[in-house]
Amino acid sequence: xxxxxxxxxxxxxxxxxxxxxxxxxxxxxxxxxxxxxxxxxxxxxxxxxxxxxxxxxxxxxxxxxxxxxxxxxxxxxxxxxxxxxxxxxxxxxxxxxxxxxxxxxxxxxxxxxxxxxxxxxxxxxxxxxxxxxxxxxxxxxxxxxxxxxxxxxxxxxxxxxxxxxxxxxxxxxxxxxxxxxxxxxxxxxxxxxxxxxxxxxxxxxxxxxxxxxxxxxxxxxxxxxxxxxxxxxxxxxxxxxxxxxxxxxxxxxxxxxxxxxxxxxxxxxxxxxxxxxxxxxxxxxxxxxxxxxxxxxxx
Amino acid sequence: xxxxxxxxxxxxxxxxxxxxxxxxxxxxxxxxxxxxxxxxxxxxxxxxxxxxxxxxxxxxxxxxxxxxxxxxxxxxxxxxxxxxxxxxxxxxxxxxxxxxxxxxxxxxxxxxxxxxxxxxxxxxxxxxxxxxxxxxxxxxxxxxxxxxxxxxxxxxxxxxxxxxxxxxxxxxxxxxxxxxxxxxxxxxxxxxxxxxxxxxxxxxxxxxxxxxxxxxxxxxxxxxxxxxxxxxxxxxxxxxxxxxxxxxxxxxxxxxxxxxxxxxxxxxxxxxxxxxxxxxxxxxxxxxxxxxxxxxxxxxxxxxxxxxxxxxxxxxxxxxxxxxxxxxxxxxxxxxxxxxxxxxxxxxxxxxxxxxxxxxxxxxxxxxxxxxxxxxxxxxxxxxxxxxxxxx
Numbered sequence: 075x076x077x078x079x080x081x082x083x084x085x086x087x088x089x090x091x092x093x094x095x096x097x098x099x100x101x102x103x104x105x106x107x108x109x110x111x112x113x114x115x116x117x118x119x120x121x122x123x124x125x126x127x128x129x130x131x132x133x134x135x136x137x138x139x140x141x142x143x144x145x146x147x148x149x150x151x152x153x154x155x156x157x158x159x160x161x162x163x164x165x166x167x168x169x170x171x172x173x174x175x176x177x178x179x180x181x182x183x184x185x186x187x188x189x190x191x192x193x194x195x196x197x198x199x200x201x202x203x204x205x206x207x208x209x210x211x212x213x214x215x216x217x218x219x220x221x222x223x224x225x226x227x228x229x230x231x232x233x234x235x236x237x238x239x240x241x242x243x244x245x246x247x248x249x250x251x252x253x254x255x256x257x258x259x260x261x262x263x264x265x266x267x268x269x270x271x272x273x274x275x276x277x278x279x280x281x282x283x284x285x286x287x288x289x290x291x292x293x294x295x296x297x298x299x300x301x302x303x304x305x306x307x308x309x310x311x312x313x314x315x316x317x318x319x320x321x322x323x324x325x326x327x328x329x330x331x332x333x334x335x336x337x338x339x340x341x342x343x344x345x346x347x348x349x350x351x352x353x354x355x356x357x358x359x360x361x362x363x364x365x366x367x368x369x370x371x372x373x
Numbered sequence: 374x375x376x377x378x379x380x381x382x383x384x385x386x387x388x389x390x391x392x393x394x395x396x397x398x399x400x401x402x403x404x405x406x407x408x409x410x411x412x413x414x415x416x417x418x419x420x421x422x423x424x425x426x427x428x429x430x431x432x433x434x435x436x437x438x439x440x441x442x443x444x445x446x447x448x449x450x451x452x453x454x455x456x457x458x459x460x461x462x463x464x465x466x467x468x469x470x471x472x473x474x475x476x477x478x479x480x481x482x483x484x485x486x487x488x489x490x491x492x493x494x495x496x497x498x499x500x501x502x503x504x505x506x507x508x509x510x511x512x513x514x515x516x517x518x519x520x521x522x523x524x525x526x527x528x529x530x531x532x533x534x535x536x537x538x539x540x541x542x543x544x545x546x547x548x549x550x551x552x553x554x555x556x557x558x559x560x561x562x563x564x565x566x567x568x569x570x571x572x573x574x575x576x577x578x579x580x581x582x583x584x585x586x587x588x589x590x591x592x593x594x595x596x597x598x599x600x601x602x603x604x605x606x607x608x609x610x611x612x613x614x615x616x617x618x619x620x621x622x623x624x625x626x627x628x629x630x631x632x633x634x635x636x637x638x639x640x641x642x643x644x645x646x647x648x649x650x651x652x653x654x655x656x657x658x659x660x661x662x663x664x665x666x667x668x669x670x671x672x673x674x675x676x677x678x679x680x681x682x683x684x685x686x687x688x689x690x691x692x693x694x695x696x697x698x699x700x701x702x703x704x705x706x707x708x709x710x711x712x713x714x715x716x717x718x719x720x721x722x723x724x725x726x727x728x729x730x731x732x733x734x735x736x737x738x739x740x741x742x743x744x745x746x747x748x749x750x751x752x753x754x755x756x757x758x759x760x761x762x763x764x765x
Binding site for chain 2: 126127144145147150205213215236326330337
């Protein structure tokens with residue numbers, strides 16, 4: 075089947091200079107607000123802390139990057155990435171059936187309603203959401219009270235709160251909508267005629283799922299995973315509020331470092347995180363063509 | 374006694390209301406306060422304005438600041454600086470805080486560093502008449518001066534120790550309870566080396582005879598000793614969690630997640646209001662004293678706001694501010710002017726309550742005190758050790 079150009083592509087072919095001019099403000103914002111600060115952060119990460127000015131000086135050094143390997147900072151990177159990957163995996167697994175109901179099986183009105191319901195957690199601040207889990211998971215929390223009153227346990231289960239379990243639960247609950255929305259988009263792209271045709275040709279449920287549905291929604295699943303992963307890497311609230319004594323994450327480590335005005339180290343941590351996430355997104359896009367998600371939108 | 378509106382003003386509405394009541398109720402807005410040419414009293418003339426960037430607990434609210442402006446002639450634009458001294462110092466050093474604010478208030482310790490880097494200016498004590506009334510031991514806090522000049526004015530003062538739930542922890546008189554294996558998993562400390570390291574150092578110095586000279590300013594070796602001790606207990610799962618901020622600390626107690634924790638005294642009062650029978654222990658090793666100090670930002674001098682800044686600080690010790698802050702938040706401004714003011718304005722404040730609060734804090738400081746220091750000499754080493762603790 076020949077490739078049908080999207081709206082932007084066809085218009086762009088005919089009005090390239092005008093298109094460029096139209097995109098110029100956005101480009102300027104991207105460069106000014108996005109790229110330049112990131113470039114500065116990366117540059118400054120190679121400078122040195124100047125105790126005389128409490129700021130940094132252009133004395134080029136890899137010291138901050140070397141410091142990333144000391145005092146367990148590398149462990150924080152690995153733990154944060156691991157926790158974010160677990161959160162993203164759990165969120166994606168929960169999001170797929172939910173998104174299927176919204177994107178494939180619901181009409182437009184019901185889909186809009188269901189999507190709105192999934193966004194309810196965002197109506198309040200993340201801090202309040204995370205804090206609320208303490209009241210649910212604590213020694214005197216809803217779950218422990220229920221378990222004890224049912225006679226299932228005699229004493230409160232300690233590891234419900236201030237544990238990796240609590241952090242994971244809090245993060246999945248908070249970031250699940252980030253996974254659902256791109257997967258809903260992916261399901262919505264599936265033409266019902268394609269499904270009917272495959273059923274006419276004798277495809278059963280599992281064949282339909284494995285050969286038609288999953289390949290078509292895979293970019294959405296990967297995008298959902300990445301959305302959650304990126305947000306989870308950058309969060310600190312759930313770790314601070316629900317984690318055990320002194321639990322850490324990359325964001326908490328950056329805060330700790332900024333408290334002692336070690337700017338180059340903070341910049342180095344940020345640079346490594348941004349670089350790794352960018353590489354991850356590029357690889358995912360190359361391997362799975364995430365841009366396909368937007369093709370039906372004519373972008 | 375409250376002031377009346379203008380001398381010899383005609384009877385009527387104004388004669389029945391005090392000027393303070395009018396200002397507090399917003400009936401005299403900035404426009405009314407700015408009519409200096411009408412020969413009204415000093416406080417009703419044009420106001421100097423100061424951008425006061427301080428810990429939220431120093432805020433006395435719009436009503437309070439209106440009265441403050443009326444009394445002092447300084448209109449305060451208050452901005453909460455978040456209380457964490459690290460970001461405050463960072464914003465002064467590398468941000469635009471000096472462009473925006475005139476006077477700042479933060480936990481003591483960083484004055485020396487900020488002064489060395491020319492980010493703050495010294496106070497001229499001769500312009501702060503009420504400074505003479507500040508309690509001497511508050512003036513003697515070691516971190517207020519640099520090169521013989523006063524950079525920090527101790528505006529709010531208190532001493533911290535341990536909070537304990539009575540029927541769970543029993544009688545507590547030592548920080549040792551935080552590390553007691555019998556309370557494993559039932560204790561907590563603050564997620565901040567600024568407080569938790571000094572508490573541990575105070576304990577080790579006084580109860581375990583550790584060679585520690587100054588718990589608020591540890592050498593590299595002393596710090597290593599203290600942090601290894603904390604790391605060992607963290608690995609033994611002694612701590613339920615490390616807490617951050619007022620509400621989290623309160624929730625830990627209110628829901629009995631922990632039975633003892635190092636923390637702030639106002640948490641005790643709030644927890645009691647939630648029905649928890651807890652108390653603030655008197656540790657035999659001594660308290661951690663702290664002061665929230667007012668500092669003069671260099672840019673205020675450049676902008677010509679030095680006089681107004683001094684007026685502001687002078688007014689902080691005039692009595693009204695101390696009474697209001699004590700009433701709102703239970704914090705103490707270290708001057709007897711508070712009691713005198715409350716006595717003179719018994720219709721607005723309870724003199725006995727103001728005196729009781731002051732005596733309570735004075736009593737704490739009558740014993741052994743180790744001053745909190747937000748910027749010890751090895752402050753960057755503190756952070757690396759704290760990172761090791763996190764990862765232990």
